[in-house]
Amino acid sequence: MFGVVFPNRSFPLDISTFSQIDTTHWLLDMNHFVGESYDSIREVCIFLLNNFTLPPDKALAVYIQSPGSPFLFCGAVTPSRPSAVLSLPWPDPGNAGVPQLTADSTPLSAKIGVSVEDLATLPSLDVAAERKIERLALKVGENLFNFMQSFCAVDGSKLIVPTDILDRWFKKFQERAKRDPEYLKGFAL
Secondary structure, eight states: OEEEEOTTTOSOEEGGGSEEEETTEEEEEHHHHTGGGGGGOOEEEEEEOTTOOOOTTEEEEEEEEOTTSOOEEEEEEBTTBOEEEEEOOOOOOSSTTSOOSSTTOOOOOOEEEEEEEEGGGSOOSOHHHHHHHHHHHHHHHHHHHHHHHTTOEEETTEEEOOTTHHHHHHHHHHHHHHHOHHHHHHHHO
8 A cells, every 4th residue: 555765764664564553544663663763763755556546535644653742744645646755853752751550561652653534634735844934934033033132222111123123134134145045044944
């Protein structure tokens, strides 16, 4: 049905590497694959195998789960997008530091989940691009705030800035971007 590759970390792994939960859900226990260093795995390439096709209204969704945290949607493949390289932004572990209650309890581990789902119910398939845009906007905003802060005066509980501060910041921002092409790339990291 599907296969995965962890770029620069594995050969292609097929569905047999995953534990099948039911007819539409599979789990890969990262402890068996990389142990506790699961968060060093930053990308996964998932692909539909040649002899398998999903119905046009279905998708193969990919989720990740750090120990003790809920599953987080990472992206999906569809009949029109039969492969994808997805970022794995591992969430902070939840109650992973909580001791196990019994000696025979299975230790908490990170997992990658794959499930067949209705395409219409999934969030945007380009989650990584949305996160990059969000980080870019936050870094540009932070740059503006720091620039404005250097020209601020305080009047009681209000910050007073010169009326031309946005124009001055924008000119400086544009000039720096023209001089140093790498400057804007630093905002996108």
